[in-house]
Amino acid sequence: MKKKYVMSLIAIVLMISIVLLGMSRLSRPVSANQRTTIVFWHSMGGKPADALKKLVAKYNASQTKYTVVPQYQGAYTESLPKYINVANSSAAPAIVQAQEIATSTMLSTKSTEPVSRLLDSQVINQIEDNIARYYTVDNQLQSLPFNSSTPVLYYNKSLVEKLGLKPLPEDPSYQDILNLAQAITEKTNHQTKGMTIEAYGWLFEELTANQNQLLANHDNGRESGQYATKININTPAARRLMTFMKQAIQDKSFVSYGSGDIAEANQQTAFLAGKLGMFMQSSASTGDLQANAKFKLGVTYVPHADDIARNGLTLGGASLWVNKHQTTATKEGVTDFLKFMSSAQSQAQWQLATGYLAVNKNAKALPQVTSAIAKDSNLGVATKQLETSKKNSVTAGPLVPILPIERTNVETAMQSIVNGADIEKSLQTAEDATNKALASYNSANHMQK
């Protein structure tokens, strides 16, 4: 009996020591004659993941002091909570990639070092203004924009030409889109549906921004010393956008694919199969579509409301954040690596491989970029769309913490409108729910104010 008691004790001790041993293995020793390891958490999958690995390998081969180790930590929404858990501990990675809408959350972890304190102003000044503005808070560039994109409108140019219709202008209006969608649908006898608008919060934000509508008060939450206390969803701009969508539904030239990843996948499949004429999606999809389309691909700006001049867009994508609890050697390595990643050469390589926008101003003058755009003008559309956007608080983008909730609510509203619900009522429901969440967030996070 005693023996068994002892045995079980031994077993427990053994198990605990295995766990402890495992934990001690996690901390990596750095000896003097070794390269300093820089852990880099990212969320890139598919084609962009390969392109990212290539860039990192190129950097590692270019010098002998540091080894950057890219680690895939799941999609943005998966890696963010992981980072938050370790942000102020020794397990934190040196660099973490975070989505644009996580900017405010990343700042609230108080675990990051603004990159403008690490990089020379010479490096910072090369970053495209319209991109840098998004990540600039309190006059500091908080993180290094890396993969940036804007939505563009894709359409089946071959089909349009075959049906004897006029291709879209560079900057189409809602009416241009409705006309073309209806023509495509009728001329193909409903075999091809004219258009879709994915129930996607980002598209909603972008298309209302294009009408110069602020998403949040206090200059989109960017006013110095202030934070957003109200989010605007039921606005004239949003109602115009929803009326546009409803008109397409009435014209029977609209098909709904719902929301989320499957909607994205399904609309892309339908588009490539020639069953869908037009859709809006991140410019980062250009490469994929170009490679898989068996027809001439058309790319233009996302449409602006009739009678309202185009204001321009804010950006999507992600940026690289530096954790401040790192050794001096690691920080030097991080600085060197970020300088490499933001260089015109790296960004040109990145843009051509993925369809994301180069964040470096000088990238577009490089011969590999100019010749690629000369060969295929579609590749230059997104860059031009962002460059020609007006510079105001709307296009600087919202600095608001609860954007995932806002997006869910907006997507619910969009879907109920597609299913026949009243526009104003649906938008108001979304706005109320979002502001309730914002108020509760503010009361938990801004108690000192």
Add this chain to the structure above:
Amino acid sequence: MDHAFSSANHAVVKHTQLQQKLKTHLAAMGFIAPSAIFLGVFVFYPLVKTVYYSMFLTNALGQPVKFIGLSNYGTLLQDKFFMKSLLTTFIFVFMVTLLTTVSALALAMVTSKHLKGTTLFRTFFASTMGVSVSVASVLWLFIFQPTTGVSDMVLNLLHLPPIHWLTDNTWSLFAVILTVVWMNLGFSFLALTGALENVATPLYEVADIEGVTTWHKFYHITLPQISPTLFFVGTVTMINAFQTFGQVDLLTKGGPNNSTNLIVYQIYKDAFVNLNVGKASTESIVLALLIALVTIAQFKLTEKRVMYQ
């Protein structure tokens, strides 16, 4: 003296008894310790911590910043979205449990006759056991694809209008139920097949001599005989259904219009996407209480009809 002796003797006996008892207890503790420690660390500690978080406002980092007592629960019970999610969950669990049990039983009955090819069909019907949630979901995604999917091709051949399985409010929940039932079918089928094989043949022989109908045989012999397995299958399926996450995440993300937003998915979204740990904890506790209630109810209502041998 005699008395003293007996008393001393008694004390000694008592002492050794106590020692024996203590020894047994210690040994028992030793045996219990591993699972007690594991349950403590991985079940009870998180449970207590979840209750604790549910009484706080939490910031974006998940830290409790302000004690608010039970007001998270109050807010939740007034939350339209949560109530809708609750209703959806109940419909989902009920339908999954019912459809899984009934169709698994039907398939098991069909293959219980030892005919040529029975083994082949049994293998087919049990094969979903070997499929992972993600593979199953992707498979059904292909079937449900609105423009190139198999389902619409079939409907088209039958001259029926296409069904937007995952994007239409009216169909989405059913589509997810279908996927989950399909996944669960393999295991339930196998368990019920085993149970059917174990029903004593003399019972049927007697029934045949009496000349009763097939339905009578099923209702009065088969059903009571397999009732323990049926009860087990029902309970396990129900608990699994309450915990369904993968299919929702891969097929619909809770949409369209929250029509497939099961509570478990809402908890995940609140904790890891919306970064509101307080709310997510409150929802978890409510869910745990509900599962406990439903399980108790199921035991009380249906266990009476279970016939253990």
